[in-house]
Amino acid sequence: MNWISEWALPKIKTLFGAPREVPENLWHKCPACEQMIFHRDLERNLHVCTHCGHHMRVGARTRMDYTLDEGWQRIELPKAPQDPLRFRDQRRYVERLREAQAKAGQEDAVVVAHGSIEGNRVVAAAFEFSFLGGSMGAGVGEALVTAARLAVLQDAPLIVFTASGGARMQEGAISLMQMPRTVIATRMVKEAGLPFIVVLCDPTTGGVTASFAMLGDIQIAEPGAMIGFAGARVIEQTVREKLPEGFQRAEYLLEHGILDLVVKRGEMRATLARLIGLLRTPERVVAPPPAEPVAEPLPALPAPEGPAVPA
Ligand SMILES: [Zn+2]
Numbered sequence: 514m515n516w517i518s519e520w521a522l523p524k525i526k527t528l529f530g531a532p533r534e535v536p537e538n539l540w541h542k543c544p545a546c547e548q549m550i551f552h553r554d555l556e557r558n559l560h561v562c563t564h565c566g567h568h569m570r571v572g573a574r575t576r577m578d579y580t581l582d583e584g585w586q587r588i589e590l591p592k593a594p595q596d597p598l599r600f601r602d603q604r605r606y607v608e609r610l611r612e613a614q615a616k617a618g619q620e621d622a623v624v625v626a627h628g629s630i631e632g633n634r635v636v637a638a639a640f641e642f643s644f645l646g647g648s649m650g651a652g653v654g655e656a657l658v659t660a661a662r663l664a665v666l667q668d669a670p671l672i673v674f675t676a677s678g679g680a681r682m683q684e685g686a687i688s689l690m691q692m693p694r695t696v697i698a699t700r701m702v703k704e705a706g707l708p709f710i711v712v713l714c715d716p717t718t719g720g721v722t723a724s725f726a727m728l729g730d731i732q733i734a735e736p737g738a739m740i741g742f743a744g745a746r747v748i749e750q751t752v753r754e755k756l757p758e759g760f761q762r763a764e765y766l767l768e769h770g771i772l773d774l775v776v777k778r779g780e781m782r783a784t785l786a787r788l789i790g791l792l793r794t795p796e797r798v799v800a801p802p803p804a805e806p807v808a809e810p811l812p813a814l815p816a817p818e819g820p821a822v823p824a
Pocket residue numbers: 543544545546547548562563564565566567
């Protein structure tokens with residue numbers, strides 16, 4: 514005991530009162546440059562590192578907040594069969610699923626919403642990577658079918674933000690069936706003459722890349738996003754070759770013609786609004802009216818040669 518603990522500390526405590534409740538993790542470490550960023554700065558900068566510009570992963574609802582106008586509405590999704598195969602590894606799949614549902618506060622790995630972007634009506638779907646790696650099972654398939662149907666119903670473009678490890682292995686063949694299912698769903702949007710835009714976020718791999726995610730009318734990605742089918746290490750081991758620098762990154766794919774645009778998170782709203790405006794506004798240039806067809810009498814057909822056929 515000394516004068517600090519006996520006298521100074523109680524004085525300080527009474528002076529400042531009880532310690533205020535402070536949120537945990539006030540500082541975040543950037544996984545790319547390892548610099549510390551204050552949580553308010555990070556939120557203000559849309560979870561993009563203020564030092565190196567690294568785009569951190571964000572949840573589905575945060576993604577909607579960042580992209581859609583205020584007042585967007587989440588759509589209730591139809592129930593999908595839970596654990597149809599009664600799958601079990603070290604734990605039961607249904608347990609893992611319930612745990613993920615409780616943590617994320619949603620039924621499965623995709624959130625569907627309708628709203629607008631700078632006044633342009635849209636239907637949006639966003640993957641939640643923290644929900645079992647954003648993997649695609651029956652629930653995700655159902656969500657994408659619902660989003661596509663809603664887009665057609667509302668005559669609105671469909672925008673999907675992907676972030677997925679691929680098919681959900683615990684649902685076996687049922688998860689693989691979601692690949693053609695989501696492709697057919699997004700075809701409905703295209704057949705209705707509506708834009709289908711895909712924004713590939715970090716990471717988008719496996720069965721999601723191999724299905725609807727590569728079929729957008731416009732393919733956008735966030736900077737530095739990892740996009741591929743199999744992982745780089747698996748490919749390296751298979752082809753026994755060293756892969757080039759930046760392989761499977763958004764910038765590399767843009768250079769090689771797989772993507773149309775790489776857009777920073779801060780510019781995503783404006784870019785999407787501009788694209789929708791361009792795709793949805795009727796052509797302003799009025800084409801000259803087609804010339805009146807001039808009715809000319811057809812030349813008389815020559816009489817068939819040869820003997821006339823008796824009636
Ligand atoms: Zn950084």
